[in-house]
Amino acid sequence: MVFGKTRLNSLENQQVFKAKIRIFTMNTIQLYKAGIAKSDRENPPTLKSRYSEFKDELQELVEDRNVDELIDVIHTIGRLVHYVTGSHIVSYLAWPTVKKHAMRYKNHGCIRSKRNCKAHCKHK
Numbered sequence: 001m002v003f004g005k006t007r008l009n010s011l012e013n014q015q016v017f018k019a020k021i022r023i024f025t026m027n028t029i030q031l032y033k034a035g036i037a038k039s040d041r042e043n044p045p046t047l048k049s050r051y052s053e054f055k056d057e058l059q060e061l062v063e064d065r066n067v068d069e070l071i072d073v074i075h076t077i078g079r080l081v082h083y084v085t086g087s088h089i090v091s092y093l094a095w096p097t098v099k100k101h102a103m104r105y106k107n108h109g110c111i112r113s114k115r116n117c118k119a120h121c122k123h124k
């Protein structure tokens with residue numbers, strides 16, 4: 001017989017279960033917004049950090065000219081616009097990146113890749 005932690009009827013497990021169900025039923029835009037909000041809350045950006053992300057992606061585009069890099073550049077411009085205006089409207093133009101972030105948030109609770117999350121994120 002197993003008691004305690006593994007029982008689903010403890011209050012904490014019920015809350016975790018409800019959160020998992022909620023995330024499972026969210027659509028891409030909701031997942032993206034929630035993932036970005038969590039990331040910005042736990043790892044607050046600055047205008048400088050947003051700008052340096054843009055410059056890094058721009059450098060990658062210059063070195064390796066392809067559509068994927070262009071989409072990443074558009075997304076970093078979207079992140080700058082979001083920082084200033086609070087709107088994700090430009091980010092949505094980089095839809096493949098939005099989808100990628102949404103799926104990562106859904107699958108492991110962070111918009112970053114598992115490798116970058118481990119290397120750079122602080123999560124509460």
Ligand SMILES: [Zn+2]
Nearest residue numbers: 110112117121
């Ligand atoms: Zn992370």
